[in-house]
Amino acid sequence: xxxxDHTVPDAQDALPEAFQEIADDFHALGPKDRLQLLLxxxxxxPELPERYAEHxxxxxxVPECQSPIFLVTEVEGSGREAIAHLFFSxxxxxxxxxxxxxxxAEALDGRTVGEVLDTPEGVTRGxxxxxxxxxxxxNGMAGMLxxxxxxxxxxxxx
Amino acid sequence: xxxxxxxxxxxxxxxxxxxxxxxxxxxxxxxxxxxxxPELVVVESDEDVLLYETGHIPGAVKIxxxxxxxxxxxxxxxxxxxxxxxxxxxxxxRGTTVVLYGDKSNWWAAxxxxxxxxFGHEDVRLxxxxxxxxxxxxxxxxxxxxxxxxxxxxxxxxxxxxxIRAFRDDVLGFLGGQLIDxxxxxxxxxxxxxxxxxxxxxxxxxxxxxxxxxxPWARAAAEDGRFKPRAELEAIYxxxxxxxxxxxxxxxxxxxxxxxxxxxVLRYLLGFEDVRNYDGSWTEWGNGVxxxxxxxxxxxxxxxx
Numbered sequence: 001x002x003x004x005d006h007t008v009p010d011a012q013d014a015l016p017e018a019f020q021e022i023a024d025d026f027h028a029l030g031p032k033d034r035l036q037l038l039l040x041x042x043x044x045x046p047e048l049p050e051r052y053a054e055h056x057x058x059x060x061x062v063p064e065c066q067s068p069i070f071l072v073t074e075v076e077g078s079g080r081e082a083i084a085h086l087f088f089s090x091x092x093x094x095x096x097x098x099x100x101x102x103x104x105a106e107a108l109d110g111r112t113v114g115e116v117l118d119t120p121e122g123v124t125r126g127x128x129x130x131x132x133x134x135x136x137x138x139n140g141m142a143g144m145l146x147x148x149x150x151x152x153x154x155x156x157x158x
Numbered sequence: 159x160x161x162x163x164x165x166x167x168x169x170x171x172x173x174x175x176x177x178x179x180x181x182x183x184x185x186x187x188x189x190x191x192x193x194x195x196p197e198l199v200v201v202e203s204d205e206d207v208l209l210y211e212t213g214h215i216p217g218a219v220k221i222x223x224x225x226x227x228x229x230x231x232x233x234x235x236x237x238x239x240x241x242x243x244x245x246x247x248x249x250x251x252r253g254t255t256v257v258l259y260g261d262k263s264n265w266w267a268a269x270x271x272x273x274x275x276x277f278g279h280e281d282v283r284l285x286x287x288x289x290x291x292x293x294x295x296x297x298x299x300x301x302x303x304x305x306x307x308x309x310x311x312x313x314x315x316x317x318x319x320x321x322i323r324a325f326r327d328d329v330l331g332f333l334g335g336q337l338i339d340x341x342x343x344x345x346x347x348x349x350x351x352x353x354x355x356x357x358x359x360x361x362x363x364x365x366x367x368x369x370x371x372x373x374p375w376a377r378a379a380a381e382d383g384r385f386k387p388r389a390e391l392e393a394i395y396x397x398x399x400x401x402x403x404x405x406x407x408x409x410x411x412x413x414x415x416x417x418x419x420x421x422x423v424l425r426y427l428l429g430f431e432d433v434r435n436y437d438g439s440w441t442e443w444g445n446g447v448x449x450x451x452x453x454x455x456x457x458x459x460x461x462x463x
Contacts, residue, residue: 035207035208035211036211038208039208039211039212042208067205067206092212093206093209093261094206095206095208095209095211095212096206096207096208096209097206099208131225132207132225133207133208133225134207134222134224134225136224137207137224
């Protein structure tokens with residue numbers, strides 16, 4: 001794990017590995033390019049699998065976000081060792097929200113439930129995005145993470 | 159010299175047709191190269207801070223309500239120096255004609271327009287229908303960065319809030335006046351304190367400001383995101399509400415963005431003479447200690463004072 005860049009004012013605690021790599025990528029860029037990278041994340045958000053695309057009622061809304069987004073989790077196994085899978089749905093007209101979802105998917109999908117639950121709440125503030133999208137908008141990503149954790153606790157019995 | 163007005167017949171029925179342009183007019187100006195210089199600058203202002211990056215009107219620059227127009231510490235707008243720096247950065251001079259457009263039927267574009275007017279920028283217009291209308295007509299969007307050069311010397315103007323901005327105490331003294339709540343019906347009654355699917359900003363009381371009438375902002379917008387024709391707007395604000403365009407009026411919503419849309423309709427499309435936007439709106443009022451609140455579908459009474 002690479003050391004935290006202390007020149008970055010919003011990175012205070014060590015980030016989990018998966019987030020650290022994404023954070024390094026963002027911090028290596030200037031503000032304009034950070035937005036471009038977030039846009040690339042938004043474009044690579046995986047489509048919902050058919051079993052959810054046809055059943056939107058199975059997804060949970062995230063009202064902390066500015067734009068409508070829905071998410072659902074699945075677990076393979078049980079307890080903290082279970083594998084977590086994340087699925088998101090957000091419209092193309094909401095690229096910021098899609099970008100947030102895509103970052104969470106890349107960092108957390110396929111990890112163990114324990115790893116996801118241990119992800120600190122403040123992780124979304126360490127990505128260098130506050131200055132380019134505003135802290136208010138970042139609340140949306142924190143809201144998604146909180147809902148993911150709650151669902152995983154329920155589903156994995158962790 | 160401000161750039162020539164859009165002569166489209168559809169706009170002429172409004173009280174101030176000079177405040178609107180059509181997509182056709184804008185496309186022609188851009189094709190003619192008239193939006194390349196300092197005479198005309200097209201500005202996109204959206205709710206989603208990344209939408210501009212997905213593709214924007216050729217040559218348009220981006221101004222974000224949250225990052226560019228709000229002070230980052232105090233709940234207020236930027237000051238004259240920050241506004242001047244923003245204008246210089248985007249090549250906007252004091253004489254530039256600014257055409258604003260955005261997502262969500264121009265909510266944020268109307269909000270940005272209102273902030274431009276706090277600084278007395280003379281010629282600011284809205285693109286009728288905003289981003290959605292431009293896109294629906296298959297007009298060009300590009301991800302190419304605008305090549306517009308920065309300018310210098312935008313004057314540092316002291317913001318003039320009083321004519322178009324209402325504060326809490328102004329509203330408290332205005333109960334019983336022409337006060338419009340433009341939020342959704344469920345926010346008005348107090349059933350919920352924020353829009354469906356929107357963030358909860360931590361408002362501790364639900365309801366509306368006593369005596370405010372409920373006219374959700376979207377009633378002024380047509381299906382395609384453009385403003386409704388004048389007769390339909392008059393039917394709502396003049397006939398249904400019985401409001402008088404000569405009397406002072408205040409609009410509010412949750413943080414002041416949806417009410418900017420209604421402010422624009424009343425001020426420029428219907429020609430109300432004195433309209434203020436209460437940008438503190440419900441996120442201030444619903445948290446204010448001992449401020450009167452009415453719940454339910456009725457406007458309620460102004461408390462005795």
